[in-house]
Amino acid sequence: MKNILFILLINFVLIAQSEDATLTIYKDGTAMVKQPVGWSIPSGYSYVTWSSLPNGIYRDTPFLNIEGADILSQRFNDNIFTGTDFFKSMRGEEIQVKPKSGKLVKGTLLEISSASVTISHQSGIMSFNRGELEYLGNKTNELSLPTFNPFLSWDLKSKSDKIIKGELVYRTKNFSWNTVYRLKVLNEEKGELIAEAVISNTSDMSFDNSSLKLVEGNLNRYNEKRPRPERLNRPMTMAAQNDALSMMDKNELGDYHIYALNEKHDLGAKENITVRMYGPLDIGYSKKYVFENSERRQKEEPLEVQLTMNNAESNGLGISLPGGKVEMYAFNKANGLEYIGADNMGQVPKGQSTTLTSGRAFDVIGNRKVLNYDRQRKSEEAVIEIKVTNARNEDIDVLLIEHINGDWIIKDESLNYQKKDASTVHFPLSLNAGETKNVYYTYRKEWK
Numbered sequence: 001m002k003n004i005l006f007i008l009l010i011n012f013v014l015i016a017q018s019e020d021a022t023l024t025i026y027k028d029g030t031a032m033v034k035q036p037v038g039w040s041i042p043s044g045y046s047y048v049t050w051s052s053l054p055n056g057i058y059r060d061t062p063f064l065n066i067e068g069a070d071i072l073s074q075r076f077n078d079n080i081f082t083g084t085d086f087f088k089s090m091r092g093e094e095i096q097v098k099p100k101s102g103k104l105v106k107g108t109l110l111e112i113s114s115a116s117v118t119i120s121h122q123s124g125i126m127s128f129n130r131g132e133l134e135y136l137g138n139k140t141n142e143l144s145l146p147t148f149n150p151f152l153s154w155d156l157k158s159k160s161d162k163i164i165k166g167e168l169v170y171r172t173k174n175f176s177w178n179t180v181y182r183l184k185v186l187n188e189e190k191g192e193l194i195a196e197a198v199i200s201n202t203s204d205m206s207f208d209n210s211s212l213k214l215v216e217g218n219l220n221r222y223n224e225k226r227p228r229p230e231r232l233n234r235p236m237t238m239a240a241q242n243d244a245l246s247m248m249d250k251n252e253l254g255d256y257h258i259y260a261l262n263e264k265h266d267l268g269a270k271e272n273i274t275v276r277m278y279g280p281l282d283i284g285y286s287k288k289y290v291f292e293n294s295e296r297r298q299k300e301e302p303l304e305v306q307l308t309m310n311n312a313e314s315n316g317l318g319i320s321l322p323g324g325k326v327e328m329y330a331f332n333k334a335n336g337l338e339y340i341g342a343d344n345m346g347q348v349p350k351g352q353s354t355t356l357t358s359g360r361a362f363d364v365i366g367n368r369k370v371l372n373y374d375r376q377r378k379s380e381e382a383v384i385e386i387k388v389t390n391a392r393n394e395d396i397d398v399l400l401i402e403h404i405n406g407d408w409i410i411k412d413e414s415l416n417y418q419k420k421d422a423s424t425v426h427f428p429l430s431l432n433a434g435e436t437k438n439v440y441y442t443y444r445k446e447w448k
Contacts, residue, residue, distance in 0.1 A: 019207075019208045019209045019210075020036050020208075020209050020210070020211075021033055021034060021035045021036070021207050021210050021211075022034040022210065022211040022212075022213065023175065023207060023210055023211070023212055023213065023267070024213040024214075024215060024258070025175050025176065025177045025199060025212065025213065025214055025215065026175075026176075026177075026215045027176060027177060027178065027215070027216070027217075028176075029173055029174070029175065029176045030171055030172065030173055030175065030176075031171070031172055031175035032169065032170070032171050033054075033168075033169070033170055033171075033172060033207075034167045034168075034169050035050075035052070035167060035168040035169075035170075036165075036166075036167055037050060037064070037066070037165070037166055037167060037168050038163060038164060038165040038166070039163070039164055040161075040162075040163050041069060041156060041158050041161070041162065041163075041164060042158070042161050043158055043159065043160045043161050044157065044158065045072075045155065045156070045157055046069075046155075046156045046157075046158065047153060047154070047155055047156070048153065048154055048156060049151050049152065049153045049154075050151060050152045050153075050168060051150070051151035051152075052205065053150050053151065053152070053170075053205070054172050054174065054203035054204060054205035055174065055203055055204045055205075056172045056173035056174040056203055057150070057170055057171075057172040057173075058170065058171045058172060058173070059076045059078070061169075061170045061171040061172075062074070062076065062152055062168060062169065062170035063168075063169055063170070064154060064166060064167075064168055064169075065166045065167050065168075065169060066164050066165065066166030067164065067165065067166060068158065068162050068163075068164040068165075069156045069157060069158040069162075069164050070156065070157045070158075071154055071155075071156060072154075072155040072156065072157055073154065073155045074152065074153070074154050075152065075153045075154075076150065076152055077150060077151050077152075077153065078150035087109060087112045087117075087136070087138075088112055090109055090138060091109050091110065091111070091112075092108060092109065093108065093109060093138065094106060094107065094108055094109075094138065095107070095108075095109045095119065095136060095137065095138045096136065096137050096138065097117060097119060097126075097128055097133060097136045098133065098134045098135050098136070099128060099132055099133055099134065100132055100133065100134045101132075105119070105121060105126065106121075107119030107120050107121040107122075107126065108120040110125070113130075114130065115129070115130060115131075116128060116129055116130055117130060117133065117136060152168070172203065173203075174201065174202040174203035175199075175200065175201055175202070175203065176199075176200045176202075177197055177198065177199045177200065177214050178197070178198050178324050178325070179195055179196070179197055179198075179277065179322045179323065179324025179325070180195075180196050180197075180198055180274075180324055180325050180327065181193060181194065181195050181196075181324060181325065181326040181327065181345065182194040182196070182279075182327050182329065183307075183326055183327065183328045183329065183356075184280075184329050184331050184337070185307075185328060185329065185330050185331065185340065185358075186331055188287050188394065189284055189285065189286070189287070190282070190283070190284055190285075191283055191284075191285060191307075192279075192280045192281065192282060192283070193279055193280065193281045193283050193316075193317075194276070194278075194279035194280050194281075195276075195277040195278050195279055195321075195322075195324075196274050196275065196276055196277060197214055197259070197261075197274070197275050197277050198272060198273075198274050199212065199214070199267065199272065199273050199274075199275065200271075200272045201267045201268065201269060201270070201271055201272075202270060203269060203270075204269050204270075205269050206266070206267065206268045206269045206271075207266070207267045208266045209264050209265075209266065210264060210265060210266070210267055211260070211261070211264055212260075212261045212264075212265055212267070212275075213258055213259065213260045213261070214258070214259045214260075214261070214322075215256050215257070215258050215259075216256060216257045216258075216259065216320070216322035216323070216347060217256030217257065217347075257320050257322065259277065259322070261275055263275075278319070281316050281317065282316050283309060283315060283316035283317060284309075284310075284315045284316060285307045285308060285309045286307070286308045286397070287305070287306070287307055287308075287396075287397070288306050288308070288396075288397040288398065288399050289303035289304065289305060289306070289361055289364045289388075289396055289397070289398045289399070290303055290304040290305075290306050290398075290399045290401060291303050291304075291366035291368070291386065291388065291398065291399075291400050291401070292304070292400075292401040292403075293368050293386075293400075293401070293402060293403070294402070294403035294404070294405075295382065295403070295404055295405070295443075296370050296373060296382060297368065298368055298369055298370055299366075299367075299368055300365065300366065300367040300368070301360070301365070301366060302360035302361050302362060302364060302365055302366075303360065303361050303364045303365070303366050303388070303398065304357050304359075304360055304361075305341075305357065305358045305359055305360065305361050306355050306356065306357050306358075306399075307328075307355070307356045307358065308353055308354070308355045308356075309348075309353060309354055309355075309356070310352075310353045311348045311349070311350055311351065311352055311353060311354070312350070312351060317350075318350055319350065320347075320348075320349060320350060321345070321347065321348040321349075321354070322347060323344075323345055323346045323347045323348075324344075324345060325342055325343075325344055325345075326342060326343050326344070326345050326356055327339070327342050328340050328341050328342060328343070328356070328358045340358050340359060341357070341358035341359040342358075343356040343357050343358065361392075363390070363391040363392045364388070364389070364390055364391070364392065364396060364398070365388070365389045365391070366386065366387070366388050366389075366400075367386070367387040367388075367389075368384065368385070368386045368387075369384070369385045369386075369387075370382055370383070370384060371383040371384070371385050371440075378446060378447055378448065379444065379445065379446045379447070380444070380445045380446075381442060381443070381444045381445075382442065382443055383412075383440070383441075383442045384402075384440065384441055384442070384443070385438060385439070385440050386400055386427075386438070386439045386440075387436060387437070387438045387439075388400075388429070388431060388436065388437055388439075389435075389436040390431040390432070390433065390434065390435050390436070391434065392433060392434075393433050393434075394433055395430065395431065395432050395433055396430070396431050397428070397429075397430050398428070398429050398430070398431060399426060399427070399428050400426070400427035400428075400429070400439060401424065401425075401426055402424070402425040402426075402427070402441075402443075403423055403424055403425075404423060404425065404443050404445070405423050406445045406447070407445060407446060407447065408443050408444065408445045409443070409444050410425065410441055410442070410443055411441075411442050411443075411444065412440070412441060412442045413427075413439075413440070413441040413442075414438070414439055414440040414441065415427050415429060415439050415441075417441070427439055427441075
């Protein structure tokens with residue numbers, strides 16, 4: 001018979017704590033936890049446990065990395081104590097039931113659920129609503145220590161008495177993070193950008209003095225829709241870039257980017273924390289007003305306000321920008337800081353660009369009309385007029401986006417256009433303060 005020493009973790013832990021863990025947190029709501037552990041074990045066989053586990057742990061993922069002992073087996077026990085399960089095991093035994101407005105009743109337990117208790121009493125079968133009970137209990141003298149948390153246990157074998165150290169690694173749900181950008185718009189070309197990580201722990205466990213790593217990238221998950229790729233096509237000096245990243249270190253993790261926060265943090269249960277990733281950064285952008293339409297659509301509306309940032313060093317950036325929400329604010333000395341809109345931004349690699357929409361301009365109005373439409377059996381032709389009015393006190397850049405499907409040509413255009421793809425035409429133009437411009441063109445489509 002093997003002599004097995006049972007070690008109660010509460011008495012024999014040397015460095016195994018619920019502190020000092022490293023959490024690698026992903027945007028799919030999961031995290032990988034690397035928890036330092038250590039035990040004092042004797043020569044021969046021993047049994048150790050670990051019960052500091054969060055709800056949401058994937059029970060097939062834990063594994064133990066230790067040196068100095070052989071791991072013979074690992075068990076995951078989540079047979080957690082509940083009152084209902086406890087009393088279900090006592091069916092056929094005598095229990096006591098005390099209604100809130102009645103006397104104590106003794107009887108044999110027949111059935112129990114979360115809603116009711118049924119006993120056999122000398123006067124017959126009696127059923128009680130559990131919400132109306134003051135208490136229920138038994139008088140057994142045999143009491144085993146109940147388990148209130150899931151725990152892991154290992155059978156170990158060592159050649160000598162020693163202290164073993166290592167880490168427990170597992171994956172768990174209930175953790176996530178996202179990036180929130182604060183863009184302060186100072187004028188038509190310059191602004192200030194701050195990036196913060198909002199880290200969420202919705203589990204039932206706190207992690208004190210933890211090292212946090214944040215992974216940007218989309219892990220493959222079965223039958224999950226892929227995210228919209230960011231529209232691509234801005235920068236900072238190396239010294240400024242180093243200052244921007246002073247709150248974290250960024251490295252590559254295979255096809256993903258991993259941001260390691262330089263400071264340790266306490267991440268409490270059911271808690272969100274916000275930490276600075278980088279900034280403030282002095283950045284530049286190009287601002288334009290966009291009026292987008294298709295074929296025979298007629299409308300009059302304010303134009304969209306779009307800011308395009310080039311992720312390059314010369315533009316105050318040149319860093320890998322994780323995807324997230326961009327909150328935009330206008331700032332001037334007269335009014336201070338005012339909120340002007342928000343947009344979602346996908347991942348933006350270095351050297352690429354992103355376009356943000358803050359809202360619609362009150363003083364820049366577009367009016368689109370179909371002046372003539374002629375459809376024949378094998379052709380279609382339409383004459384389009386687009387009027388843009390700039391009632392602002394500044395000069396502006398405007399982009400007219402026209403979508404035309406099929407086999408088409410443009411003719412009789414009053415302004416040079418750019419064919420962006422098989423169904424998209426761009427008309428870029430500039431307007432002076434207080435100016436109105438009209439753009440005309442005809443599109444023709446033919447088919448067999």
